[in-house]
Amino acid sequence: MRQGRLYYVMGPWGAGKDSVIEWARVNGPSYDVAYAHRYVTPSLESLGGNHVALTPVEFDLRERRGLFALTWQAHGLRCGLGKEIEHWLRQGVDVLVNGSRGAFPSAQARFNDMVPVLITASRESIVSRMLSSGPEAAEQIDQRLARHDSYVVPEKTVTIVNEGNLPEAGMSLLKAIRNHSA
Known part of the structure; x- marks a missing residue:
């Protein structure tokens, strides 16, 4: 039996990553792909996407018991x-x-055959989406844009530009999966 392949989707806040993933999950053809849940704490109603909210105590327990393949803070x-x-x-x-x-x-160190x-999106689109997220986002725009501008894209990364046409970006994600499927 062949080993499955991991598709590691990432991007700056405001690029529409959650929306693109959700569009592909709901509208895409039935490839042999599992869309993994992301466990998060604290719970954010506005987070959207394929997330499971945990209390800090639940998250700590799962982390201590080795129930996560990967964790991070952001x-x-x-x-x-x-x-x-x-x-x-x-x-x-x-x-x-x-x-x-x-x-x-x-x-990348843990899953060596991942894609x-x-x-991503233009700076203008990212700023517009950040501003629409509420006043707390406005305080963080400069910091997040600096991180966006300085990010070095890893080799062999599939880049999808999401400029507002969600079906187009979602289809690009599905095409990447199809093209890299073993």
């Missing part, structure tokens, strides 16, 4: 990918995860 959230993805990969199932640019080196996918 923007005040603690995030984790469950160990179930390792089982799915061993069973030959391709797995798509909603990752983090900051956690990419750890993911990195960067969802």
